[in-house]
Amino acid sequence: MELIILPVIRSDKNPLIIPSDVKPSRKELKVDGAFNAGVTCFNNEILMILRVSESVSTSLTNIIDVPIMEESDGQFQFTVKSINRLTNDKYNFSDPRGIIDKVTGKAVYLTSISHLRLARSNDGTTFKVDETPLLFPSDGTESWGIEDPRITKIGDTYYINYTSVSENGASVSLAETSDFVSVKRRGMIFLPENKDVTIFPAKIGGKYVCFARPVPSGIGQPNMYIAKSDDLIHWGEYEYFIGVTTDGWENGRLGGGAVPFLTDRGWIEIYHAADKSGRYCLGALLLDKDDPSHILARTVRPLLEPETDYELNGFFGNVVFTCGVICIDGIVSIYYGAADEMMALATISLDELFALMNR
Amino acid sequence: MELIILPVIRSDKNPLIIPSDVKPSRKELKVDGAFNAGVTCFNNEILMILRVSESVSTSLTNIIDVPIMEESDGQFQFTVKSINRLTNDKYNFSDPRGIIDKVTGKAVYLTSISHLRLARSNDGTTFKVDETPLLFPSDGTESWGIEDPRITKIGDTYYINYTSVSENGASVSLAETSDFVSVKRRGMIFLPENKDVTIFPAKIGGKYVCFARPVPSGIGQPNMYIAKSDDLIHWGEYEYFIGVTTDGWENGRLGGGAVPFLTDRGWIEIYHAADKSGRYCLGALLLDKDDPSHILARTVRPLLEPETDYELNGFFGNVVFTCGVICIDGIVSIYYGAADEMMALATISLDELFALMNR
Numbered sequence: 187m188e189l190i191i192l193p194v195i196r197s198d199k200n201p202l203i204i205p206s207d208v209k210p211s212r213k214e215l216k217v218d219g220a221f222n223a224g225v226t227c228f229n230n231e232i233l234m235i236l237r238v239s240e241s242v243s244t245s246l247t248n249i250i251d252v253p254i255m256e257e258s259d260g261q262f263q264f265t266v267k268s269i270n271r272l273t274n275d276k277y278n279f280s281d282p283r284g285i286i287d288k289v290t291g292k293a294v295y296l297t298s299i300s301h302l303r304l305a306r307s308n309d310g311t312t313f314k315v316d317e318t319p320l321l322f323p324s325d326g327t328e329s330w331g332i333e334d335p336r337i338t339k340i341g342d343t344y345y346i347n348y349t350s351v352s353e354n355g356a357s358v359s360l361a362e363t364s365d366f367v368s369v370k371r372r373g374m375i376f377l378p379e380n381k382d383v384t385i386f387p388a389k390i391g392g393k394y395v396c397f398a399r400p401v402p403s404g405i406g407q408p409n410m411y412i413a414k415s416d417d418l419i420h421w422g423e424y425e426y427f428i429g430v431t432t433d434g435w436e437n438g439r440l441g442g443g444a445v446p447f448l449t450d451r452g453w454i455e456i457y458h459a460a461d462k463s464g465r466y467c468l469g470a471l472l473l474d475k476d477d478p479s480h481i482l483a484r485t486v487r488p489l490l491e492p493e494t495d496y497e498l499n500g501f502f503g504n505v506v507f508t509c510g511v512i513c514i515d516g517i518v519s520i521y522y523g524a525a526d527e528m529m530a531l532a533t534i535s536l537d538e539l540f541a542l543m544n545r
Numbered sequence: 546m547e548l549i550i551l552p553v554i555r556s557d558k559n560p561l562i563i564p565s566d567v568k569p570s571r572k573e574l575k576v577d578g579a580f581n582a583g584v585t586c587f588n589n590e591i592l593m594i595l596r597v598s599e600s601v602s603t604s605l606t607n608i609i610d611v612p613i614m615e616e617s618d619g620q621f622q623f624t625v626k627s628i629n630r631l632t633n634d635k636y637n638f639s640d641p642r643g644i645i646d647k648v649t650g651k652a653v654y655l656t657s658i659s660h661l662r663l664a665r666s667n668d669g670t671t672f673k674v675d676e677t678p679l680l681f682p683s684d685g686t687e688s689w690g691i692e693d694p695r696i697t698k699i700g701d702t703y704y705i706n707y708t709s710v711s712e713n714g715a716s717v718s719l720a721e722t723s724d725f726v727s728v729k730r731r732g733m734i735f736l737p738e739n740k741d742v743t744i745f746p747a748k749i750g751g752k753y754v755c756f757a758r759p760v761p762s763g764i765g766q767p768n769m770y771i772a773k774s775d776d777l778i779h780w781g782e783y784e785y786f787i788g789v790t791t792d793g794w795e796n797g798r799l800g801g802g803a804v805p806f807l808t809d810r811g812w813i814e815i816y817h818a819a820d821k822s823g824r825y826c827l828g829a830l831l832l833d834k835d836d837p838s839h840i841l842a843r844t845v846r847p848l849l850e851p852e853t854d855y856e857l858n859g860f861f862g863n864v865v866f867t868c869g870v871i872c873i874d875g876i877v878s879i880y881y882g883a884a885d886e887m888m889a890l891a892t893i894s895l896d897e898l899f900a901l902m903n904r
Contacts, residue, residue: 355765379761402738406714
C-alpha cells in the first residue's frame, strides 16, 4: 500500500485552549470542555465562539447532579437536579454523557450543559477567553444546552447557528450580532433531529444556501442535505447532498463542518464524518461556485484524523471536529475540537488542499 | 367510572372504499390498501385523494418481490427486486411491511409501494375510483412510495402535501393543482424524518401555518410542531405544539390529521395519536382563530377509536387515521383510513364536537 504523508500541519501550540483556560459560568459548575468553536475575523482579531460544556462537581459518587434549565414563573432558570444511582432502577447510568431511560433507550438527562463563550486572538494561536458567556441556554428548546456554533458573516452581520438541545431533541437555532456584545436570537430554523448546519457566506443564485444534517429515526441515515432560503429564517428546496458510505471512515455519520469559503476554483467545505465506532475525521469538498450541490473534487482519505494524544484522549476521545476555518493569503487555518474537550489548529495551503482532492 | 357514549356516528355504508374497488396501477401489482385519503370539495363533487398501496403477487413463498422505483439513465423506472428469504441471512423477514437489516435494525426495502389516486363522489359516501394514478412516485425522494396526502385549498389552488419515502427516510413533499388533472410537484418541504404535515387553508397573521411531526432519532419523541411560511415552500419559525403523554392513548406518537377548518369559535384540528402498542385513535383540538398555537379546548378521551371489524382487522389493524374532513352546514364528515386498508366515514355535528371538548 502506498504511504502518503498528509500535508496538514498541526500547530505546535496545540491544544490552543483547554478547559482550565475557561472560568466556569457559575460557582457550582466545572468546565469539562472548550471545543467545537465557530471562528471569524472581527476588528483585526480572530474570534472564536467556543462551546463550553460544564458539569456539577459532585462529592457523593452515587449522586449524579444534572445541570439543567427549568421553567419557573415563565422564566428558564439554572437548576441542579440530583439523581441517586442506587435508588433509581428506571435509568441506565453507564454512559458518562447522559442518563438513559431503560425502556425507551432515550436520554432523560445530560450530565453536562453547554453554553457559548467568546475567545479573542491577535495571532490566531494565543486566545484570551471571556470571563462570562456570550450566549447561555434560555428557553425550552435550549434547556439541555446550546452547542457547536458556526459563524457566517453576511454583509456586516454575523449569523451564529448552533445546536439547541432539550428533552424534545436536538434542533438548530439562529442568532445574529454585529458587535459580539449584543446577540439577538432568531429562533429554531431546523426541527429535531438536526445538527451541523453550515450557512454559506453569500447568496448563490439569489438564495441563501446551507447544509443541514437531519437524523431520521426509522428509515435512513445521518446524511447531508442542501437547503435554500430567502431570509435565513425559513428554509426549503431540500436536496440530498452526500450520505454515509457502506465502508470506511464515513460509514457512521457525516455532516457539515466549517462554514464554506470561496476560492477561485469554487467553494471549499471542510466536513466531518465518523465511522460506526464513533471515530471522527475531517474531509474536504470542492463545490461549483454557482451550484454547490455539484461536487468538483473531494478528499478520498481523511484530511485530518485523530492521531495526537489530545485528539485520541479526552472527554470523548478519537474525535476531530471543525465548526470553522479561516483562509488568509492562501493558507487555510482549520480550527477544530479535539476529543470533545479542547481546541486545536491545523493548517494547509490552498494549493496542497486542491492537490489532495481526488487523490 | 362514568360511561360516556361518544356521539360520533359511523356511516352505515362503511367501509366506503376497499382494495378491490381499485384497479392496480400495473398488471404485476395487487392493491393491498386504499386508505388515508385527503378530501376536498371541487366542482360540486367530493374528491378523495387516496393512498393506494400495492405489492407484487408472488407465487414462490420464499421469494419476496419488492416493488421499487430505480434510477436508470437519469429516469426513475418501476422495477421488481426479488429477494430470497432462504439465501439471505443479512435480513429479518418477520415484519410483513418491510425487510429489515439485522445489523442496523433499519428497513432496507418495503414490501409495498404507495401512489395517490383520485376518487369522486356526489353524495359523500359512494365513490368512483379513477382507473389510473393521479401521482406516482417519480424521483429519488419517492422511490419507496408516496403516502398520506392532505389537500389544502388556498385561493383557487389545491395544495397536496404527502409523505415521500425512500431509502433516505420519510420526508414531506408538496404538489399543487387547480384542476386535479395536471399536478405540479414543488419538491421536499420537510427533511426526514417528518410526516403528517397539515397546512391551514388561510394565512394567519400574514403567514401560512402548518403542523409538522418530526421523529428524532436520539433524544425526543414524535411530537407536533407549528411552522410558518411566506410561500408554502420555505418553512421556519418552529414552535413546539403538543407532545406524547406519559400514559394513555397518546403515549406512543401523535401528529396532524385532517387539514384544519375554521368555525366561529376557532380552528378545529382532528389529529391522530397512537399508544405504545400502535393503536391509533383520533382526537380534536379547538385553536384560537388568530393564534392556533393557543389551545382553547380539546377532547380528553378519543373522539374516534378502533371498534368495528374493519377498524380492528386489516392490513395493519387497530387503526383509525384521518387526512381530511369536510364541514358543511354544521356537520363534520371525518373521512378516515381504517386498518391501513380501507376508507370509512364518521360524522358529528359541530355542536356535539364543541360539547365533547374538555369533557
